[in-house]
Amino acid sequence: MVAILFRYGVAISLVASVWTSSVVVAAPPAPAKPIYAWKFTGPVGGQPEPHHWFYDRGWDPNCPTYYSDGKESLHIAASRGATGGRALAICVRPYPGKPGAYISGRINTHIDPAGRMKYGFFEARIKVPGGLHQAGSGAWPAFWLLGTNFHKVGWPRCGEIDIMEYSGNRPQQITGTIHGPNGVGAGGVYLLTKGHRFWKRYHTFGCYWSPGSIRFECDGHIYATFTPLDQNRGGWVFNHPFYIILNLAEGGAYGGTTQATAKFPQTMLVDWIKVFPWKIHTPTMSTPVALGAGKVLVKWNDSAFDQTGFVVQRSGSPAFSRIAETRKFTANTTDFVDRNLGIQQRWFYRVRATAGRDKSRWTKTVAINTLAAVQNPRMTAGFLKNARVVRAINVGGAAQGAFAADQDCLNATGKTKTPPVNMSQVPVDVPEKVFQSNRFGNFTYLLPSLKPHGRYVVELFFAENYWKVPGRRLFAVFINNRQVLNDFDICAAAGGPNRALERIFKVRADAKGHLVLRFVSQRDNALLDAIRILREK
Known part of the structure; x- marks a missing residue:
């Protein structure tokens, strides 16, 4: 399953598998109790409750479909996959005597005060039209919301939230779209994996609508999120009441061409609709x-x-x-x-x-x-008094003073940087220029030619030159497979960006006289500016 996002009619990104994607994510649990629920469990052949549902009669402006209030278009039907064995059936069929036209049903909750809602989680369980012997249909079922001020300001200024639209010509996908004053809007596409079709079973389609965002959900997975930034022409018009609409059209720009081989009637089955209250979450x-x-x-x-x-x-x-x-x-x-x-x-x-x-x-x-004044960790590390330098490396750069040019790195990306660095937290014999280059990513330094099992002190030098606030870069450090740092945040440890920092570790070389320094990214990239190895006397 994948998701595609589009804005103003143009596909802009393709997201990988629903199980691993950073965009298609598991939906949060809905509140325990809905504030409204419609279950179509009346007698077979009956119609939806008239005090809840208004029959919207007339021609559809976007396709050759006429909506009627007849039982042939809308009725309660037996359905094996429905929760209570019954569902609302909305049926489309050719319009008698009008070649190329169709007759179907559309209902809404506009007449019911309970059906005019602002914010919440809207969800329906629906089986879309289709089947092995019904290919070629331009069936266009929809579960959507329209602003209650439609008759005052018109469309699209009233706002429209299409929770689910489906075309019989594209049986692997559904879409969720918002429309504002710019008309064409922004939306997302949810695709089933190869071989699967939406018409084979019931699916749940939902929309999380809050003051600052609208998120579309299919079968418990959020596949698209939109905010006021996605309606940059005409403003965000989704902060007033909307009402629910269910309909089944045929053909048009979305449904596509209806082939001569298409079989009718095509039927959309609605098991239930639920609306849960919106409540802002406490962090x-x-x-x-x-x-x-x-x-x-x-x-x-x-x-x-x-x-x-x-x-x-x-x-x-x-x-x-x-x-x-x-x-x-x-x-x-x-x-x-x-x-x-x-x-x-x-x-x-x-x-x-x-x-x-x-x-x-x-x-x-x-x-x-809060802490006392920042102390230089080198000044408090007594074991350095009797140590001598055996190796110093300017990571990612050329030789600088006693620090040799970069060497012994197995794999990393190098970078040169130029901002001035505050040196108050590192020894005075460390040149500022070693902080003008670095290595970043996942990388390893293999330092050879040391005394087997010898005792050493490793100094690692860092400065955060990219992120301005803590929490953006986290990584771990291992020396000879022993973890010495975890979730290390240079910016947090140094007290801000562009501040030089050192960390000191007592270690032993391995049996071959090697020190292996491994840097593992945890958030963004691991980063290192310089290494110095000292041997205890």
Whole structure:
């Protein structure tokens, strides 16, 4: 199964298997109880409840289909695959006496106050038309939402959310699309793997609609997400009530050509429709990290994608009662660096998500103590006093002072950089120019010609020159297969970007006199600027 996203009618990206793709993901669980549910379990041959459903009669402006309220077009039918053994059948057939035209059914919830809704999770279980002996049909079933202000502002200014559209000429795919004032809109395509067809069984089609996003779902997998950035011509018109529409058309621009061999009637079966309430999710707070003197990294998780921003609150009181010390900050990502706090102070943080005028509950309060003044780890490492340098390498670059040109690297990508680097946290005998080049990715240094089983000190030097905030680059380091760093974040450890940093390790060479330094990316690329090997005397 794959997904394709398109904007304004043009395919822009192809995503791999539904099980591994970063775009096609498992949908979050729906709330336990729907606020509205329609189950078509009335007597066979009957029609949907008239106090819930309005029969939308007339010609379809986009295809040669006339919608009627007759039982031939809409009725309750026995269905072996339906939950209760019955489903709503919407049938399309040739229009008698009108060659090339068709007659079918369309209903909506506009007349029912409960059927005019703003935000939520909308889901239906539907079996689309088709079959081995019904190829060549341009059947066009749809489950969609239309703005209730349609009669005042017209289409497309009212907004349209097509939760599911299908064409009998493309039996492996369905689409989900939003239409705003620009008309053609933005959408995603969900494709089944080779040999599978949508008409073979019932499928669930859904839409998660919140103030800041619309996400389309098929069989429990989200395959497309759209935000106001995807409606850059005419604005985002999805913040007012919409109502539900079900219909089955034939032909037209989407349904395609109806072949002479097509068999009729074609039938769309609707098992049920459910609407769940929308509620902004409360993020989950992570443990803050003290970055250095007077700096704290606050992080949280939010996988719901229904927020438009976050508010971070800091206080000197766990009850957030000392107003003079309470501050609020706005963030658009899931981390925030709080600065200028002073040293050795205790602070409390909490976060809430926002979406338009809506806001979540506050997260659980977390506490953190800021650090004392940053210390140079070399000055506190007493074992260096009796060590001598046996190897120094300028990683990814030419010789600089006592650091030789890059050597002994098995595989990596090199890079030259030029921004000035703060050198206050590294020894004075390390030249700044070694931080003007690096290696990045997954790579290994094999350092030979050392004393077998000899005791050594490894100094690794780093500076973050790409990311401006912590949390963007994480990696692990192994020395002779022993892990010495995990989830290492240069920016967080150094207290910011473009700040030189060293890490020191006591190690033993292997039986061949080798030191093997392996760097493994965990988020973005592992990175290294220089290596120095010292031998204990």
